[in-house]
Amino acid sequence: MNKQATSNGAAAADAAAVAADIEAQRRYRLAAKSSDPQTMYQAAAWSVHNKLVDAFDKTQEYWKEKDPKHVYYLSAEFLMGRTLTNAVHNLGLEGEYAEALKNLGADMETVRSQELDAALGNGGLGRLAACFLDSMATLDLPGWGYGIRYRYGMFKQAVKDGLQVELPDYWLDAGNPWEIRRPETQFKVGFYGSLDGDKWTPSEEVVAEAYDVPIPGYKTKTCSTLRLWDALPSSELDLAAFNAGDYVKAVELKRKADEITAVLYPNDATEEGKELRLKQQFFFVSASLQDTIARYLEKHSDLSGLAEKATFQMNDTHPTIAVAELMRLLIDVHGMDSNAAWGVTTKALAYTNHTVMPEALEKWPVRVIGKLLPRHMQLIEQINTQWLASIKDHVSAKVAKEQAAKKAEAAAAAVKVAAAAASAAEGKEAAAEEAKAGEEVEEVDLVAEALKAYSIVQENQWNKDEMLVNMAYLAVVGSFAVNGVAAIHSEIIKTDIFPHFVELFPQRFQNKTNGVTLRRWLAYCNPELSALITEALGTDAWVKDATLLAKLKPFAENAEFRKRWRAVKQAKKAELAAHIKDVTGYEVSTNSMFDIHVKRIHEYKRQFMNALSIIHRYSEIKAMSPEERKKVVPRVCVFGGKAASAYYMAKKIVALVLSIAETINNDKEVGDLLKVVFLPNYNVTEAELIIPAAELSQHISTAGTEASGTSNMKFALNGSFIIGTLDGANIEIGENTGFENLFIFGIKAEEINRLREERKDFKDYDPRFIAALDLIKSGAFGRPDYFDDLVASISDMNRGNDWFLLANDFASYMDAQAEVDALYSDQEEWTRRSIIYTASNGFFSSDRTIDQYAREIWNVQPCAQP
Numbered sequence: 043m044n045k046q047a048t049s050n051g052a053a054a055a056d057a058a059a060v061a062a063d064i065e066a067q068r069r070y071r072l073a074a075k076s077s078d079p080q081t082m083y084q085a086a087a088w089s090v091h092n093k094l095v096d097a098f099d100k101t102q103e104y105w106k107e108k109d110p111k112h113v114y115y116l117s118a119e120f121l122m123g124r125t126l127t128n129a130v131h132n133l134g135l136e137g138e139y140a141e142a143l144k145n146l147g148a149d150m151e152t153v154r155s156q157e158l159d160a161a162l163g164n165g166g167l168g169r170l171a172a173c174f175l176d177s178m179a180t181l182d183l184p185g186w187g188y189g190i191r192y193r194y195g196m197f198k199q200a201v202k203d204g205l206q207v208e209l210p211d212y213w214l215d216a217g218n219p220w221e222i223r224r225p226e227t228q229f230k231v232g233f234y235g236s237l238d239g240d241k242w243t244p245s246e247e248v249v250a251e252a253y254d255v256p257i258p259g260y261k262t263k264t265c266s267t268l269r270l271w272d273a274l275p276s277s278e279l280d281l282a283a284f285n286a287g288d289y290v291k292a293v294e295l296k297r298k299a300d301e302i303t304a305v306l307y308p309n310d311a312t313e314e315g316k317e318l319r320l321k322q323q324f325f326f327v328s329a330s331l332q333d334t335i336a337r338y339l340e341k342h343s344d345l346s347g348l349a350e351k352a353t354f355q356m357n358d359t360h361p362t363i364a365v366a367e368l369m370r371l372l373i374d375v376h377g378m379d380s381n382a383a384w385g386v387t388t389k390a391l392a393y394t395n396h397t398v399m400p401e402a403l404e405k406w407p408v409r410v411i412g413k414l415l416p417r418h419m420q421l422i423e424q425i426n427t428q429w430l431a432s433i434k435d436h437v438s439a440k441v442a443k444e445q446a447a448k449k450a451e452a453a454a455a456a457v458k459v460a461a462a463a464a465s466a467a468e469g470k471e472a473a474a475e476e477a478k479a480g481e482e483v484e485e486v487d488l489v490a491e492a493l494k495a496y497s498i499v500q501e502n503q504w505n506k507d508e509m510l511v512n513m514a515y516l517a518v519v520g521s522f523a524v525n526g527v528a529a530i531h532s533e534i535i536k537t538d539i540f541p542h543f544v545e546l547f548p549q550r551f552q553n554k555t556n557g558v559t560l561r562r563w564l565a566y567c568n569p570e571l572s573a574l575i576t577e578a579l580g581t582d583a584w585v586k587d588a589t590l591l592a593k594l595k596p597f598a599e600n601a602e603f604r605k606r607w608r609a610v611k612q613a614k615k616a617e618l619a620a621h622i623k624d625v626t627g628y629e630v631s632t633n634s635m636f637d638i639h640v641k642r643i644h645e646y647k648r649q650f651m652n653a654l655s656i657i658h659r660y661s662e663i664k665a666m667s668p669e670e671r672k673k674v675v676p677r678v679c680v681f682g683g684k685a686a687s688a689y690y691m692a693k694k695i696v697a698l699v700l701s702i703a704e705t706i707n708n709d710k711e712v713g714d715l716l717k718v719v720f721l722p723n724y725n726v727t728e729a730e731l732i733i734p735a736a737e738l739s740q741h742i743s744t745a746g747t748e749a750s751g752t753s754n755m756k757f758a759l760n761g762s763f764i765i766g767t768l769d770g771a772n773i774e775i776g777e778n779t780g781f782e783n784l785f786i787f788g789i790k791a792e793e794i795n796r797l798r799e800e801r802k803d804f805k806d807y808d809p810r811f812i813a814a815l816d817l818i819k820s821g822a823f824g825r826p827d828y829f830d831d832l833v834a835s836i837s838d839m840n841r842g843n844d845w846f847l848l849a850n851d852f853a854s855y856m857d858a859q860a861e862v863d864a865l866y867s868d869q870e871e872w873t874r875r876s877i878i879y880t881a882s883n884g885f886f887s888s889d890r891t892i893d894q895y896a897r898e899i900w901n902v903q904p905c906a907q908p
């Protein structure tokens with residue numbers, strides 16, 4: 043991929059032009075005299091920015107002229123990470139920029155490390171959205187992302203006194219060269235107020251202002267956009283209040299607007315928090331819909347054909363207020379009648395479900411929606427009423443059928459009773475009559491009762507006085523397509539989350555297995571491995587056509603190739619080891635196996651189970667003789683991930699990992715046989731360093747709980763083994779790689795309900811599991827009281843009761859770990875299979891995923907400039 047800039051005259055001239063451009067940016071845009079790395083980064087970034095603007099304008103002009111159908115990806119999260127490397131590579135200018143910076147006395151690596159991550163996301167959901175944007179542009183698909191320009195994004199995680207602390211992430215502090223402010227693109231968004239019939243008069247208003255983040259495709263002229271909204275007050279200052287000396291009131295509007303775009307996922311435990319989250323969701327959805335409608339109307343006279351030109355993909359439930367907002371815009375603003383509006387809405391919206399975890403299947407209290415968005419609550423009630431009316435016949439028939447079956451059963455029983463009675467004839471008649479009377483009364487209630495399971499507006503099961511809007515149900519009713527993100531997940535949502543809807547329209551439900559962009563997650567983050575792959579295949583075409591990776595398979599049998607493959611892994615491990623030393627002070631040996639567990643910290647992801655297995659390993663090593671210790675496969679166990687600030691147990695898990703690291707790493711007897719590291723502030727940039735260095739990666743969620751996972755794909759593509767459960771995309775990775783190459787353990791998804799019912803007594807747990815818990819309780823890792831609740835959550839019937847079934851899986855997890863050690867001892871075989879991982883998983887390119895979305899859901903065609 044690397045163009046040989048220096049050996050090629052034209053490229054050298056280009057490098058000179060790039061250098062002149064970088065200089066001009068430094069001198070005139072930044073007015074800087076110094077050449078420190080931050081200044082050079084800014085200058086280089088602004089220079090790339092200009093090239094992106096050119097590409098962006100040409101693409102958008104072309105699309106405007108051709109008027110192709112677009113997809114609009116509505117997402118509360120976009121976890122973009124850094125941009126510089128990605129942009130120069132996608133533009134094909136990496137050689138020129140590296141050379142130009144060198145000529146200016148700077149170095150690309152130092153310069154690029156100055157960039158702060160755009161962490162406008164939490165985890166897999168947000169990073170998936172970012173990968174999708176890259177693939178849409180690369181495939182020349184007319185598509186935009188729409189989201190919020192959070193000023194602080196996700197918090198910055200630090201460690202203090204062995205605990206996670208959350209710090210604000212000032213990612214915009216030094217300015218952001220990757221965005222274009224669009225003061226000419228503004229829309230008003232209203233909240234609260236009153237309803238007169240169906241006429242809504244909001245009492246608060248903010249202005250949404252657009253910022254475009256250009257998204258260059260790889261080896262194409264296409265450059266699309268991620269449009270992020272900032273909130274401005276409808277008037278900067280209340281001058282009357284200011285003059286009257288009420289300064290707080292004078293700036294109140296500004297404060298309220300600022301609040302909307304301050305942080306991702308404000309804590310919604312309080313009523314105010316809930317309102318703010320809904321406000322954020324409505325804010326970006328309304329602005330995005332108004333924006334697309336305005337652009338559509340530049341070319342078309344009315345909105346009846348909107349769905350032929352636009353699909354809005356709702357990423358999880360966060361943007362699902364779009365169902366009501368699109369209806370409102372069509373009816374109230376554009377004068378469409380409500381039936382026609384419903385037709386357009388349900389043809390334009392599609393919904394992706396990303397989880398079965400209740401916390402992300404949002405349910406907003408009717409009270410909160412009614413107060414913040416009274417017109418939308420009215421529309422949701424109307425949608426629900428009509429929806430329930432439309433299915434009443436179906437539900438009645440279903441109830442009648444069920445009743446008939448029961449009746450037949452009851453009649454048979456009644457006959458038996460009657461036969462036994464003294465007067466058979468009398469008894470029979472009386473029993474039959476009795477059964478009939480009972481059923482008639484019951485049937486009426488039964489239909490109403492059965493309809494509740496389909497209702498968008500539902501009673502809160504914990505508080506009978508509160509009614510909730512089930513946003514996922516609203517999304518399913520308001521969309522033409524609903525999809526899950528891995529094969530198993532798409533089945534689980536059909537059976538467990540939306541069974542009533544599947545029964546009505548099975549064809550609406552689909553699967554789109556996730557993917558990741560091979561540009562960022564292999565080509566750019568692992569240039570050494572990339573170069574080796576390109577050399578072996580004789581082409582870099584695999585960066586765009588991931589199926590070509592399969593041609594690597596024969597190289598797994600080549601000893602010389604394996605040696606080079608191992609050397610690359612060793613180099614990446616050395617980079618990570620240096621980083622670990624920098625950040626934590628711990629020295630780790632690159633002769634150890636690098637065993638990585640990085641993802642959001644959550645009980646279902648079971649970092650706790652990994653921690654317990656490490657405690658067991660530690661105890662085992664301690665108990666060994668020096669001879670036995672020689673046989674131990676040394677490991678460096680690396681953890682990374684943020685615990686949501688209000689997630690009590692997750693924060694304890696972080697603390698536990700930090701505590702065991704402290705004890706084990708300082709135990710001289712154990713030395714290099716076992717090291718434990720918690721790398722703080724796991725983000726995209728950290729992942730780009732960690733993943734290429736991994737030899738084993740952990741994806742050990744309780745089966746049925748992880749929708750897909752996407753880091754498993756990134757690890758596999760970088761030749762890392764997977765130890766994991768039969769969950770999410772692990773299953774499809776197993777199908778592609780061969781299950782014999784994965785370390786699979788644990789229960790199956792279909793077993794979890796039964797096992798939750800049948801949980802054992804603590805004393806019957808695996809003794810190694812009990813011993814590990816005992817060691818925590820004994821204070822061997824410090825603060826025994828602090829971990830009390832965490833330990834209780836998996837060992838106390840009354841306090842958590844091991845909901846995620848760690849105890850059930852522990853023994854087979856330990857067996858799988860033993861297999862890992864055995865295979866690692868055979869480095870030739872280990873390397874052979876590592877190559878097989880990379881060669882087998884081209885399927886998980888997000889280009890494949892997006893191509894499927896485009897063809898099977900969006901009906902959007904590529905539109906490339908000639």
Ligand code: 9GP
Binds near residue numbers: 166556748749750751
């Ligand atoms: O937890 C899922 C993860 O399994 C999946 O890979 C990712 C992208 O589809 O979405 C995550 N879901 C969320 O973060 C919230 O629904």
